[in-house]
Amino acid sequence: MGEITEALRRGRENASPVPERASPPPVAPESPAYREALREETRAPAPDPPPEQVTLSTQQDNGWFARALVADEHGAPAESFRELALRVRRELDRRSLRGVAVVSALRAEGKTTVACNLALALASLTRDGAVALVDLDLRNPSVRRSLGLPRKPGVDAVLRGETRLVDVRLAIERPGLDVYQTGRVETDVQGLLVGSKFVTMLRELERRYEITVFDTPPTLLVPDAAIIVEQVRAALAVSRAGLTGRRSFAHAVDLLTPARVLGCVLNEGTSPASAKHYGEYYGADHGGDPSE
Ligand SMILES: Nc1ncnc2c1ncn2[C@@H]1O[C@H](COP(=O)(O)OP(=O)(O)O)[C@@H](O)[C@H]1O
Numbered sequence: 381m382g383e384i385t386e387a388l389r390r391g392r393e394n395a396s397p398v399p400e401r402a403s404p405p406p407v408a409p410e411s412p413a414y415r416e417a418l419r420e421e422t423r424a425p426a427p428d429p430p431p432e433q434v435t436l437s438t439q440q441d442n443g444w445f446a447r448a449l450v451a452d453e454h455g456a457p458a459e460s461f462r463e464l465a466l467r468v469r470r471e472l473d474r475r476s477l478r479g480v481a482v483v484s485a486l487r488a489e490g491k492t493t494v495a496c497n498l499a500l501a502l503a504s505l506t507r508d509g510a511v512a513l514v515d516l517d518l519r520n521p522s523v524r525r526s527l528g529l530p531r532k533p534g535v536d537a538v539l540r541g542e543t544r545l546v547d548v549r550l551a552i553e554r555p556g557l558d559v560y561q562t563g564r565v566e567t568d569v570q571g572l573l574v575g576s577k578f579v580t581m582l583r584e585l586e587r588r589y590e591i592t593v594f595d596t597p598p599t600l601l602v603p604d605a606a607i608i609v610e611q612v613r614a615a616l617a618v619s620r621a622g623l624t625g626r627r628s629f630a631h632a633v634d635l636l637t638p639a640r641v642l643g644c645v646l647n648e649g650t651s652p653a654s655a656k657h658y659g660e661y662y663g664a665d666h667g668g669d670p671s672e
């Protein structure tokens with residue numbers, strides 16, 4: 381027993397200390413690894429891939445109105461959209477904002493039509509590539525159909541983290557407008573809109589564009605528009621004559637926080653040839669309520 385204890389004591393005394401974890405050898409400034417690390421650090425970000433170029437057709441079927449500006453740049457609807465664009469731009473400048481969500485209480489009031497034409501009008505007043513149109517009606521996307529665009533991955537894929545924003549950009553040639561379509565999202569739309577990828581996407585749009593126009597779903601039917609306007613902080617309310625009641629309109633504006641509503645477009649839904657197609661009531665000038 382004594383021998384064993386003695387052997388253990390001697391063993392402990394002779395045991396070499398546990399080696400400390402070796403720190404990596406310093407990288408010599410002239411080594412290839414050092415030069416590679418330096419290159420990584422100073423490398424400029426990869427350039428954007430070239431966007432898919434699209435020319436809007438003027439031979440539309442049901443989309444005549446959605447493409448009013450392209451079909452007839454000098455016509456009355458184009459003229460009233462240019463006037464609307466100037467007012468929206470002025471109001472966004474005044475508030476130091478770079479995006480506006482086109483909203484309405486219900487469906488079929490003309491949100492997508494107004495969003496497309498407003499974006500085209502803003503683009504025609506601005507240098508190429510300064511304006512973007514983004515379809516955030518994730519439940520019923522219609523910008524692609526309205527403008528007759530080719531089908532490709534959209535912002536839904538960006539929000540799911542499957543692709544980058546620059547990879548889903550479509551560049552309309554005349555006027556120069558970047559369009560981001562979306563695919564239909566079947567589940568957990570709200571999850572995508574409250575996620576951090578949505579905020580990151582909005583910040584990227586702010587960095588890239590002077591103005592971004594967002595199409596949205598009906599405010600009274602789903603909570604999406606309220607969530608979007610919370611982030612974008614500016615809305616343009618569309619109301620279709622004979623469709624939206626005064627109460628529904630007021631309720632929708634309340635849901636969005638009235639101070640965020642820049643103004644209202646009254647979509648009269650009369651003949652496309654009529655100059656009265658869009659009667660507008662705008663912000664401070666008219667108190668912002670079309671039913672007054
Ligand atoms: N002022 C208008 N005159 C004629 N048709 C219109 C007018 N505004 C919208 N439309 C048509 O009504 C339908 C619904 O419009 P849309 O813009 O898709 O509404 P929302 O996006 O609010 O659901 C579309 O077919 C569109 O072309």
Ligand SMILES: [Mg+2]
Nearest residue numbers: 491492517522
């Ligand atoms: Mg729509």
